[in-house]
Amino acid sequence: MWHAAGTPGKGHSAGSPAAQGAGRCRGGRFAAAGSAAPPGTPRLSDGVPWRSWPSIRFVDPFTVPTRYWHRLHDGRVQCDLCPRECRLHEGQRGLCFVRTRRDDAIVLTSYGRSSGFCVDPIEKKPLHHFLPGSAVLSFGTAGCNLACRFCQNWDISKSRELDTLADAAAPEAIARAAQRLGCASVAFTYNDPVIFAEYAMDVADACHALGIKVVAVTAGYMNPAPRADFYRHIDAANVDLKGFTEAFYADLCAAHLAPVLDTLRYLVHETSVWVEITTLLIPGRNDSDEELDRLARWVVDELGPQVPLHFSAFHPDYKLLDVPPTPPPTLTRAREIALANGVRYAYTGNVHDRGGQSTTCHACGALLIERDWYEIGRYRVTDDGHCGACGERIPGVFAGPAGHWGSRRLPVRIAAFAAERSHPAPA
Numbered sequence: 001m002w003h004a005a006g007t008p009g010k011g012h013s014a015g016s017p018a019a020q021g022a023g024r025c026r027g028g029r030f031a032a033a034g035s036a037a038p039p040g041t042p043r044l045s046d047g048v049p050w051r052s053w054p055s056i057r058f059v060d061p062f063t064v065p066t067r068y069w070h071r072l073h074d075g076r077v078q079c080d081l082c083p084r085e086c087r088l089h090e091g092q093r094g095l096c097f098v099r100t101r102r103d104d105a106i107v108l109t110s111y112g113r114s115s116g117f118c119v120d121p122i123e124k125k126p127l128h129h130f131l132p133g134s135a136v137l138s139f140g141t142a143g144c145n146l147a148c149r150f151c152q153n154w155d156i157s158k159s160r161e162l163d164t165l166a167d168a169a170a171p172e173a174i175a176r177a178a179q180r181l182g183c184a185s186v187a188f189t190y191n192d193p194v195i196f197a198e199y200a201m202d203v204a205d206a207c208h209a210l211g212i213k214v215v216a217v218t219a220g221y222m223n224p225a226p227r228a229d230f231y232r233h234i235d236a237a238n239v240d241l242k243g244f245t246e247a248f249y250a251d252l253c254a255a256h257l258a259p260v261l262d263t264l265r266y267l268v269h270e271t272s273v274w275v276e277i278t279t280l281l282i283p284g285r286n287d288s289d290e291e292l293d294r295l296a297r298w299v300v301d302e303l304g305p306q307v308p309l310h311f312s313a314f315h316p317d318y319k320l321l322d323v324p325p326t327p328p329p330t331l332t333r334a335r336e337i338a339l340a341n342g343v344r345y346a347y348t349g350n351v352h353d354r355g356g357q358s359t360t361c362h363a364c365g366a367l368l369i370e371r372d373w374y375e376i377g378r379y380r381v382t383d384d385g386h387c388g389a390c391g392e393r394i395p396g397v398f399a400g401p402a403g404h405w406g407s408r409r410l411p412v413r414i415a416a417f418a419a420e421r422s423h424p425a426p427a
Contacts, residue, residue, distance in 0.1 A: 062113050062168075064198055066099065068226045069106035079106045081226050082145045082194055083259045096195040097143035110141045111199045114167040115190060117174075119181055119410040121374040122403075125189060125217050126310050126349055128359060129396025130236045130274050132369055133376040133403030136215060137178040137412065139169075140190025141199070146219050147254035148242065150282055150320040169414040171199070175206035177417040181410075184403065185235070187215040194222045197230050204233035213397075220263035221255060227263060236274040236397065238310075239264055243279070243286035244295040252285065252320075261302070268303045274397050275303075278310040278349070281326050281334060292334050296341035305344045305362075306395040311335055313350035332356060345395075363392035374407040 068080040076087040079094050086094035088101035098110040117139045122131055125138075144151070178186050186207050193200040193216050204214040213235040220239040222230065231237075241260060242253055249257045267275045277299065281287045299307055311334040313326040331348040335356055338346035348356035352373060359369040359381075366389035370377035380388035385398035 060109075062111050063102070063107050063109050064111040066106045066108050066198055067229075068223070071104070077101050077104060077106060080223055081197065082221050082223055083256065084145055084221075085223075094145075095147065096145040098141065098195055108196060108198050110143070110196055112168055112170055114139045114141055114169055114414070116140075116167055117169070117177070117412040117414050119183060119405075119408070119412060120187070121405050121407060122185065122187075122215075123371065123374045125187055125215060125238050126278060126312075126347070127215065127236055127238055127274075127276055128310075128347055128357075128369070128371075129276065129308055129345065129394070129398075130215070131184045131213070131397060131399060131403065132379070132381070133405060134184035135182060135403065135405040136185045136187045137174070137181060137183040138187045138189045139167075139174070140188065140193075141196045142191065143195055144191050145195050145221055146192070149252050149318060150280070150314060150323075151318045167414055170418065171202040171206040173414050173418040174203050175210050175212060177412060177414050178207060178212050179210050180417060181412065183212065184399075185213040185215050187217060189215075189217040192218050192221070194218060194230070197226060201230060201233045208233075219253075219255075220260040220267075222259070222263060224262075224266070227266065231267065231271050231273055234273050236276075237267060238276045238278055239267070241277050241279050241295070244291050244298070245286070248286050252282075261298075265302060268307060276308040276310065278312055279334075280312045280314050281330055282314045282320070283324055283326055283330065285323070287326070287330050287334065289333070289337065292337045293341065296338040296343050296346075299338075300342040305342045307343075308345040308347065308395075309338050309343050310347045310349050311338075312348075315350075326350075328353065359394075361387040361390060361392055361394065363387065364390040366390065368394065369402070376402045376404070376406075 069077055070080060071077050072087060076089055079086045079088065079099055081099070084095055088094065090101055093100040099106055099108055117137060119135050120138045122134045122136045125136065174186060186203065188200050207214050214233060216234045216237045218237060218239055219242065241264070243249060246257050249255045264275070264277070267273050279286070279295065296309065299309055311331045313331060315325045316323055328351045331351060331353070335346045335348055344362035345359060354370070354372050357371040358367060360366060361368055364387060366380060366387060367378060368380050368387060379402040381394055381398055382388055383398070383400045385394050385396060386392060387394055
């Protein structure tokens with residue numbers, strides 16, 4: 001049983017001041033939403049659009065109702081969005097910080113608020129087989145539903161201050177900004193979009209209306225029913241497979257491996273979402289030959305050899321400051337293990353490695369996309385996604401020539417686009 005900080009657990013009664021901050025969360029094996037209630041007990045939010053809860057008292061324009069929750073017999077309300085299944089008393093927040101119980105329902109308190117917007121290269125997500133060279137408008141909010149001790153964006157994802165969310169942005173304004181800035185996609189990143197799913201889905205709908213694609217950078221920690229709703233709105237995802245042992249997830253993320261693997265299977269086999277996987281290699285924690293071998297074999301056997309696998313370098317941060325940075329040879333070794341196990345596209349990240357970051361044809365070995373950090377050099381993928389040398393179909397999403405955004409990083413203030421008119425996508 002996991003407890004958010006200040007939850008009714010050891011040393012706190014449910015009515016104590018410390019218990020009012022965050023609710024009790026379950027870290028065990030997740031069950032279908034509503035399973036904690038007796039058979040036949042209706043979930044109060046079943047079948048009702050998340051925008052349609054007039055009984056909730058809204059104290060600010062950034063708080064909206066949510067759908068996936070149900071009441072328990074002991075008076076608490078359980079959030080069914082992710083496997084944590086936080087059980088909350090009135091006024092308590094889940095571990096994610098942005099979902100809270102208000103008037104006997106779970107609400108999202110960060111709708112329309114962001115920690116900042118920036119135009120990035122799509123390769124930075126990282127996505128190497130999704131509109132290469134294109135620009136992506138990236139943003140996040142605050143909070144996270146994992147508790148990774150090594151978080152590389154901890155100032156955002158671990159924030160417990162709504163003041164972190166400095167930028168207010170309606171979904172339509174975000175879509176207009178992406179259109180005006182020449183971005184091919186919008187990415188939910190910096191923290192996990194699972195926790196602000198209602199906002200993310202509305203942004204996705206606004207983007208699709210203008211012909212802009214949508215990317216989720218996620219840990220994949222989501223229950224099946226909300227997961228199906230969420231990914232109907234998503235075009236591509238990079239899923240962080242943080243390690244390949246239950247011990248790693250339990251000790252360093254306060255989470256479990258199985259739900260993440262289930263999400264990966266679901267995305268690859270039951271949706272049209274383009275999927276790539278990233279594993280941050282932490283020296284001595286998840287970088288052994290044996291673990292990397294099992295991870296690569298699982299990807300090939302369960303997902304298929306066409307799913308790109310990225311190995312990224314760790315740097316000491318947040319609560320894991322006593323571990324050294326990942327040596328570049330470790331990334332090269334991991335890539336070689338993946339390729340030896342049949343992964344067709346394995347990459348290194350967070351280091352300068354032109355060979356390890358470039359794409360070659362799995363059929364003929366020709367260099368297809370030459371990368372130097374985020375700069376695209378030689379490019380030999382046809383407009384419809386085939387090898388320019390042998391004609392083999394290259395897995396991914398390709399639409400014409402490579403983009404030329406390069407390694408630029410452009411901070412954006414969305415307020416400048418709030419009043420502008422958008423132009424619908426061509427039919």
